[in-house]
Amino acid sequence: MTTAERTRTRTAGRTRWAIAGVLGVGSFVNYVDRVNLSIAGPEMMREFHLTAAQLGVVASAFLWTYAVLQLPIGAIIDRIGVRWVNRAAALLWTIASFLTASAGGLGLLMASRLVLGFGEAPTIPAGWKAIGQWFPRSERGRATAIFDGCAKVSNVLGIPLMAFLVTAYSWHAAFVFTGILSVGYLLVWWLLYLTPKQALARGRLSAAEFAYLRDGGADDEDAPAPSSLAGLGHLLRRRKTWGLALGYASYTYAYYVLLTWLPGYLEKQFGVKLLAGGFYTMIPWLVAVLAQFLVGGMVLDRLIARTGDETKARRIVLVVSMLVSLSVAGAAYAGSVAAALVFLSIGAAGLAVSVPAGSSIVAVIAPEGCSGTLGGLVNFVANMIGIAAPIVTGAVVDVTGSFAGAFLVTGAVLLAGIFCYTVVLGKLDRMPAAPRKEIA
Numbered sequence: 001m002t003t004a005e006r007t008r009t010r011t012a013g014r015t016r017w018a019i020a021g022v023l024g025v026g027s028f029v030n031y032v033d034r035v036n037l038s039i040a041g042p043e044m045m046r047e048f049h050l051t052a053a054q055l056g057v058v059a060s061a062f063l064w065t066y067a068v069l070q071l072p073i074g075a076i077i078d079r080i081g082v083r084w085v086n087r088a089a090a091l092l093w094t095i096a097s098f099l100t101a102s103a104g105g106l107g108l109l110m111a112s113r114l115v116l117g118f119g120e121a122p123t124i125p126a127g128w129k130a131i132g133q134w135f136p137r138s139e140r141g142r143a144t145a146i147f148d149g150c151a152k153v154s155n156v157l158g159i160p161l162m163a164f165l166v167t168a169y170s171w172h173a174a175f176v177f178t179g180i181l182s183v184g185y186l187l188v189w190w191l192l193y194l195t196p197k198q199a200l201a202r203g204r205l206s207a208a209e210f211a212y213l214r215d216g217g218a219d220d221e222d223a224p225a226p227s228s229l230a231g232l233g234h235l236l237r238r239r240k241t242w243g244l245a246l247g248y249a250s251y252t253y254a255y256y257v258l259l260t261w262l263p264g265y266l267e268k269q270f271g272v273k274l275l276a277g278g279f280y281t282m283i284p285w286l287v288a289v290l291a292q293f294l295v296g297g298m299v300l301d302r303l304i305a306r307t308g309d310e311t312k313a314r315r316i317v318l319v320v321s322m323l324v325s326l327s328v329a330g331a332a333y334a335g336s337v338a339a340a341l342v343f344l345s346i347g348a349a350g351l352a353v354s355v356p357a358g359s360s361i362v363a364v365i366a367p368e369g370c371s372g373t374l375g376g377l378v379n380f381v382a383n384m385i386g387i388a389a390p391i392v393t394g395a396v397v398d399v400t401g402s403f404a405g406a407f408l409v410t411g412a413v414l415l416a417g418i419f420c421y422t423v424v425l426g427k428l429d430r431m432p433a434a435p436r437k438e439i440a
Contacts (some may be wrong), residue, residue, distance in 0.1 A: 013209030015199060016134045020143045022192050023127050024150035026086070029185040030123045031154035032162075033093055033116060033178050034062065038260050039162035040171035042267060047171075048106055052264070056394025059260045060387050061110050065117030067383035074125045074376020075231060078369060081221070082126045082133075083193055089126075090186040092119030097179035101172045124359075125375030129219075132363030132371045133196055136216020137310075138301060140363060144356040145297025152292060152352060155259070155285030163263075163279070195221045223369035231373045234434040240365050241374065243425030245381035247318070248358050250417020251351055252382040254328060254410050256389035258284070258348060265403045270337045283341050284348040291349035296321075297356040310364065311428040315421070317357040322418045324350030329411030332404035358421065367433040385413075 037044075041055050050058070077085050096116035103109040127147050135143045165173040196213060199205035214220075235241045262281045266272040272280060296317075303313035328347030334340035366374040393406040 013206045013212070015205045015209055016139075016143075016213065019130070019134050019193070020146045022188065023130055024146045026090070026123065026185055026189060027127065027147050028150040028154045029178075029181050030093065030120055031151040032158040032181060033097055033120065035155055035158050035259060036162045036174040036178055037062075037113075038263055039159060040166050040174050041260075041264060043166055043171040044109070048109070050106070052394040052397050053391070054106075054394075056260070056390040058106070058109060058113060059390040061113040062117045062120075063256075063383050063387040065114045066121050067117075067380055067387060069118060069121035070125065070376040070380030070383065071232065072376075073121045074373040074379075077122060077126050077129055077372035077376070078231070081195065082130045082372075083195065083198075085122045086126050086193070087186070087190055089119050089122045090182060090189055092116075094179055094182035094186060095119070097175050097182055101175035101179060124379050125372050128359060128362045128375040129372040130193075131360070132219040132366075133221050134213065134218065136213055136218055137364065138216055138305060140360040141300035141304070141356045142297035144360040145292050148355040148359065149289055149292040149296070149352070152285050152289045152348075156282050156289055159263075159281045159285065160279050197221060219363060219371060220368065231370055231434060232377065234367070235370065235374055235377055235431070238431050240425055240431055241377060242381075243420050243423075244358070244361055244365070245378045246385075247417045247421035247425060248378055249382040249385040250322070250413050250420070251325075251354055251358060252386040253389045253413045254325060254347075254351055256386045257393055257406065257410050258328070258344070258351075260390040261393050261397075261403070261406070262344070264397075265331070266337065266340070268397065269334075269403055270340070272337060280337060280341060284344040287345040288348035288352035292352035292355065296353040299353075300357050300360075314357045314361065314428060318354055318421045319418060321350045321353035321357070322414055322421070325354065326350070326411050326414055328414075329407050332407040361425075361428060364428050365431050367431050370433075 037059055041059070044050065044058075045052075045055055073085070093116055096112050096119055099112035099115060100109065103112055128144075131140055131143045131147060161177075162174045165177055194202065194204060196205060196210060196218070200207065200210045262284070266280055300313060300317050303316065304310055307313050325347050327343050327350065330343035330347075331340045334343055362375045362378060363371050389410075392409060393403070396406040396409070397403060
């Protein structure tokens with residue numbers, strides 16, 4: 001970046017970073033809603049007499065509706081916009097938290113997780129689309145690191161807090177707390193989020209910053225979107241779509257293994273009690289957050305600025321970070337809690353660093369007006385594979401009595417992801433738009 005470019009960056013304004021903060025808060029609340037089940041799970045198993053496999057099915061129920069809705073929700077976001085879709089979504093996930101807290105049996109517990117999947121389905125594709133509209137290409141690594149890093153902050157702060165609530169009160173208290181937290185975020189989003197053009201019209205965004213966004217390659221929020229089926233069909237025929245989707249799916253699989261089973265792994269493998277396990281579990285996520293904020297987005301943006309080659313820069317970050325994430329497989333051979341936490345922390349850090357490089361590719365390669373649709377499609381494929389993570393892990397534990405096999409499977413999935421991110425994805429340039437006759 002030249003001196004003139006650095007000066008323009010400083011003088012353009014900071015409204016976009018406030019929007020990144022709003023997106024990050026939403027990501028934090030969204031993932032606290034997911035992590036509470038991993039902490040409350042052992043108590044639920046005892047109260048409802050569930051096996052590990054049954055709890056795995058309950059954990060994956062959220063992903064059934066969440067994953068299936070990714071295909072239509074991306075197109076809906078492209079049509080309606082991020083602002084109103086996320087308002088409805090936050091209301092739904094608030095209702096789901098209170099429903100879970102009131103569950104008295106397996107049936108309502110499953111139903112509430114399905115509703116949660118409905119409510120949280122727009123979060124990631126909407127966030128990716130918002131970043132594409134609010135940030136120039138040179139800053140998307142850092143913006144994505146904030147968005148995804150806040151999800152991992154939920155593990156650092158949420159896990160010990162949920163462990164305290166479950167231990168001091170009951171598992172119901174954890175879900176009441178997340179319901180109240182969700183109400184607060186609904187108000188924040190409703191009052192603060194605007195698109196760039198809306199913010200410019202209302203005086204919240206300066207003309208200089210708006211010009212900085214557009215000159216830097218930010219997406220035009222008014223770009224025409226193809227019809228839902230035509231847009232999906234066009235993207236499904238592109239090799240880049242599958243390389244990105246399957247690469248991101250490998251991260252999602254590993255992430256859900258850690259998210260849903262880490263406290264259970266420490267309890268079963270080493271006899272760690274719930275409250276202590278909550279604090280131990282915080283360690284890998286804290287390392288992941290620090291790696292993502294301090295390394296992930298910053299290194300990516302600097303590499304792109306230095307090399308001028310987005311493909312090379314993103315590929316370097318992706319391959320190195322995914323190789324580091326293979327350390328999670330080392331937990332299969334850990335003989336102590338300390339050794340397990342070292343392996344898991346290194347692996348979680350690698351996963352965290354891969355996210356800004358991987359997920360920000362959506363806005364880079366999506367045809368104009370299709371970033372929501374592509375984001376939904378990528379997240380659909382990722383979560384269809386991610387659905388298997390808690391189920392496979394629970395089944396392996398029931399059959400073998402340990403987590404060793406489950407961690408080795410996770411390592412194999414990550415190796416496949418490296419192949420997809422490099423060989424299948426190819427060069428990172430924008431895919432051609434759908435033919436004009438397909439535009440609604």
